[in-house]
Amino acid sequence: MTQDIAVSELTEDQARAELAALAETLAAANDAYHRDDAPEISDAEYDALKRRNAEIEARFPSLKRPDSPSDQVGAAPAEGFSKVTHAVRMMSLGNAFDETDVEDFDASLRRYLNWPGDEPLAYTAEPKIDGLSLSLRYENGKLVQAATRGDGEMGENVTANARTIDTIPTEISGAPDVLEVRGEVYMRHDDFEALNESQQAKGGKTFANPRNAAAGSLRQLNPEITRARPLAFFAYSWGELSEPLADTQMEAINRLRDMGFQTNDLTRLCDTTQDMIAHYRAIEAQRATLGYDIDGVVYKVNRLDLQARLGFRSTTPRWAIAHKFPAELAWTRLEAIDIQVGRTGALSPVARLTPVTVGGVVVSNATLHNEDYIAGRDSKGEVIRDGKDIRIGDWVQVYRAGDVIPKVADVDLSKRADDAEPYAFPTTCPECGSDAVREEGDAVRRCTGGLICPAQQIEKLKHFVSRAAFDIEGLGAKQVEQFARDCWIAEPADIFELEANYGSGLQQLKNREGWGEKSAQKLFDAINERRKIPLARVIFGLGIRHVGEQASNLLATHYGSWDAFITAMQEAQGMDGPAWDDLLGVDGVGQVMAASLIAAFGQEAESAAIDRLAAKLSIQDAEKPQIEGSPVAGKTVVFTGTLEKMTRAEAKARAEALGAKVSGSVSSKTDLLVAGPGAGSKAKKATELGIETIDEDGWLDLIGAS
Numbered sequence: 125m126t127q128d129i130a131v132s133e134l135t136e137d138q139a140r141a142e143l144a145a146l147a148e149t150l151a152a153a154n155d156a157y158h159r160d161d162a163p164e165i166s167d168a169e170y171d172a173l174k175r176r177n178a179e180i181e182a183r184f185p186s187l188k189r190p191d192s193p194s195d196q197v198g199a200a201p202a203e204g205f206s207k208v209t210h211a212v213r214m215m216s217l218g219n220a221f222d223e224t225d226v227e228d229f230d231a232s233l234r235r236y237l238n239w240p241g242d243e244p245l246a247y248t249a250e251p252k253i254d255g256l257s258l259s260l261r262y263e264n265g266k267l268v269q270a271a272t273r274g275d276g277e278m279g280e281n282v283t284a285n286a287r288t289i290d291t292i293p294t295e296i297s298g299a300p301d302v303l304e305v306r307g308e309v310y311m312r313h314d315d316f317e318a319l320n321e322s323q324q325a326k327g328g329k330t331f332a333n334p335r336n337a338a339a340g341s342l343r344q345l346n347p348e349i350t351r352a353r354p355l356a357f358f359a360y361s362w363g364e365l366s367e368p369l370a371d372t373q374m375e376a377i378n379r380l381r382d383m384g385f386q387t388n389d390l391t392r393l394c395d396t397t398q399d400m401i402a403h404y405r406a407i408e409a410q411r412a413t414l415g416y417d418i419d420g421v422v423y424k425v426n427r428l429d430l431q432a433r434l435g436f437r438s439t440t441p442r443w444a445i446a447h448k449f450p451a452e453l454a455w456t457r458l459e460a461i462d463i464q465v466g467r468t469g470a471l472s473p474v475a476r477l478t479p480v481t482v483g484g485v486v487v488s489n490a491t492l493h494n495e496d497y498i499a500g501r502d503s504k505g506e507v508i509r510d511g512k513d514i515r516i517g518d519w520v521q522v523y524r525a526g527d528v529i530p531k532v533a534d535v536d537l538s539k540r541a542d543d544a545e546p547y548a549f550p551t552t553c554p555e556c557g558s559d560a561v562r563e564e565g566d567a568v569r570r571c572t573g574g575l576i577c578p579a580q581q582i583e584k585l586k587h588f589v590s591r592a593a594f595d596i597e598g599l600g601a602k603q604v605e606q607f608a609r610d611c612w613i614a615e616p617a618d619i620f621e622l623e624a625n626y627g628s629g630l631q632q633l634k635n636r637e638g639w640g641e642k643s644a645q646k647l648f649d650a651i652n653e654r655r656k657i658p659l660a661r662v663i664f665g666l667g668i669r670h671v672g673e674q675a676s677n678l679l680a681t682h683y684g685s686w687d688a689f690i691t692a693m694q695e696a697q698g699m700d701g702p703a704w705d706d707l708l709g710v711d712g713v714g715q716v717m718a719a720s721l722i723a724a725f726g727q728e729a730e731s732a733a734i735d736r737l738a739a740k741l742s743i744q745d746a747e748k749p750q751i752e753g754s755p756v757a758g759k760t761v762v763f764t765g766t767l768e769k770m771t772r773a774e775a776k777a778r779a780e781a782l783g784a785k786v787s788g789s790v791s792s793k794t795d796l797l798v799a800g801p802g803a804g805s806k807a808k809k810a811t812e813l814g815i816e817t818i819d820e821d822g823w824l825d826l827i828g829a830s
């Protein structure tokens with residue numbers, strides 16, 4: 125042993141050996157202390173060993189071990205975790221709720237792939253683990269980074285914590301140089317119960333369910349706490365790879381298993397939707413005895429080349445779907461119906477319930493959707509719940525599935541009071557008293573108060589500061605509510621006047637409860653920083669009905685600059701003529717969205733508020749996607765007629781991947797028309813406008829895919 129030798133006297137070999145011994149001793153001491161609640165050495169001894177370890181590392185920095193004890197305690201940054209940008213976005217999954225959804229999924233993939241109905245299309249089927257997803261990055265076989273999903277693009281760096289999980293190997297062999305393994309961190313039921321018992325005994329925090337316990341345990345700033353928590357990891361997917369893992373999903377998962385990852389042994393290969401559903405039923409039957417929570421079955425196209433062809437929507441892969449287990453149910457009393465007014469004036473009825481536990485969570489509010497739903501009809505006017513309406517005082521069935529907002533599903537008429545009255549949906553806005561009207565074809569009744577309605581004002585402001593919009597640090601829903609309530613802000617432009625109005629003078633932000641000199645200045649700085657802002661965020665931030673994040677991006681890319689965008693919105697006011705046609709030609713913009721945009725810019729008050737906002741900003745032009753070497757990058761392409769070698773959706777996805785913009789209609793902005801057999805008016809218009817027209821083979825030649 126070298127412990128008695130002064131650090132300054134140690135040779136390199138002695139130092140290496142002692143660091144290894146210290147890592148082991150300290151890890152064992154940590155386990156004994158945190159996991160087993162049975163410390164083996166005194167705190168003072170523990171501290172002395174840690175100090176010695178740090179001193180040796182300071183003298184021989186190159187010998188610092190990847191599992192160094194100095195990285196494991198108090199190593200996490202004081203203010204939360206550092207952020208990690210995922211090399212490949214972490215996706216979520218689309219959902220199927222019944223067999224028809226599964227059949228529709230298979231049918232849509234077959235259409236997309238042009239896959240004959242009688243030819244097997246194989247899928248893997250595996251349990252959907254109810255935990256939290258984690259991405260593990262290995263370089264040359266060594267675990268170098270672990271990150272939570274976060275928003276899919278950026279997650280939290282939880283490397284030190286992940287290293288403490290037994291089922292996550294820190295070294296693997298036989299792997300590509302770069303391998304990101306993705307999967308789910310979860311907690312087994314028995315471990316969860318033991319953890320809660322020991323937490324209770326210690327007077328610590330207990331958890332509502334294993335998923336929360338897993339999340340709370342992984343996201344600990346002190347990795348030693350994570351080490352003491354019984355977490356496990358199932359690998360089911362991957363991110364960046366320096367070389368492919370295999371040709372199929374099944375083989376890839378088996379390779380991960382062979383490298384030492386835990387993979388789920390209920391994963392099966394299915395050739396038909398019947399097989400998939402049979403396996404779903406088999407897994408469902410074992411659900412209660414698995415020992416860990418699952419909330420459905422995930423189907424994935426087995427062939428990885430087909431997965432690549434199918435690609436992704438904005439947040440979900442086309443080639444996979446989660447078949448969820450039915451929601452969990454409970455009965456309780458409907459105490460009241462409250463009406464909430466949303467950003468676009470929609471009146472949403474909310475059920476206030478006598479609290480009841482549904483699937484482990486206490487539920488006291490649930491959505492009632494809209495007035496038809498309460499009356500016993502769906503949005504098409506067809507009878508639901510056998511026509512039973514919902515009345516205050518009724519016994520109602522509440523259900524929730526996963527994170528979905530709880531819903532009121534059914535009513536027990538046998539328990540209805542004799543004097544219960546049908547619910548009269550308000551025809552005026554409960555917030556501002558303006559008329560609430562229901563337009564034809566709209567399931568929702570809306571307040572007509574516009575910006576005079578305080579509820580709409582606040583919701584619009586909340587939307588304006590939300591993440592995908594202006595995302596102003598320190599200005600969240602809570603602060604917006606506070607400022608709006610006190611009439612400090614009424615519209616987005618006012619946010620940019622906060623410093624001028626409340627940075628000095630009689631009323632100052634820094635003097636308000638919860639604020640100080642520093643936090644106030646920080647907020648003003650954060651606001652000022654956002655004066656320079658990308659076009660897409662501004663469009664989205666306006667909160668125009670039907671204009672979501674994706675549409676805002678498309679509009680920004682299409683128009684390029686704020687000036688071009690508002691000019692177009694003014695020119696299209698008549699809903700006729702070239703500007704209107706051009707708007708409708710934007711991929712993803714339909715009549716409804718276009719009309720909503722026109723209405724927003726046509727309304728005097730709203731358009732003046734938009735002008736006031738724009739005057740305070742420096743709006744950055746949108747960049748056109750530039751795909752290197754692509755012959756169609758930045759070009760606007762229209763497909764028409766029948767395509768024989770690919771589906772329309774596939775053609776569109778490919779063109780977009782090459783940086784082209786795909787439009788639904790021909791205009792002077794169109795660069796290229798791809799016309800298959802049966803092309804009609806669009807081909808004619810293209811000829812009139814002198815637009816280059818090619819056939820499907822010409823297109824495939826052009827993009828190098830023939």
Ligand code: IVH
Nearest residue numbers: 215216217251252253257308360361422441
């Ligand atoms: S595959 C690109 N497989 O479910 C494919 N996800 O609701 C991405 N999940 O974010 C996911 N079990 O956290 C996949 N066997 C499984 C899964 C699974 C649980 C989680 C995952 C995902 C979420 C989507």
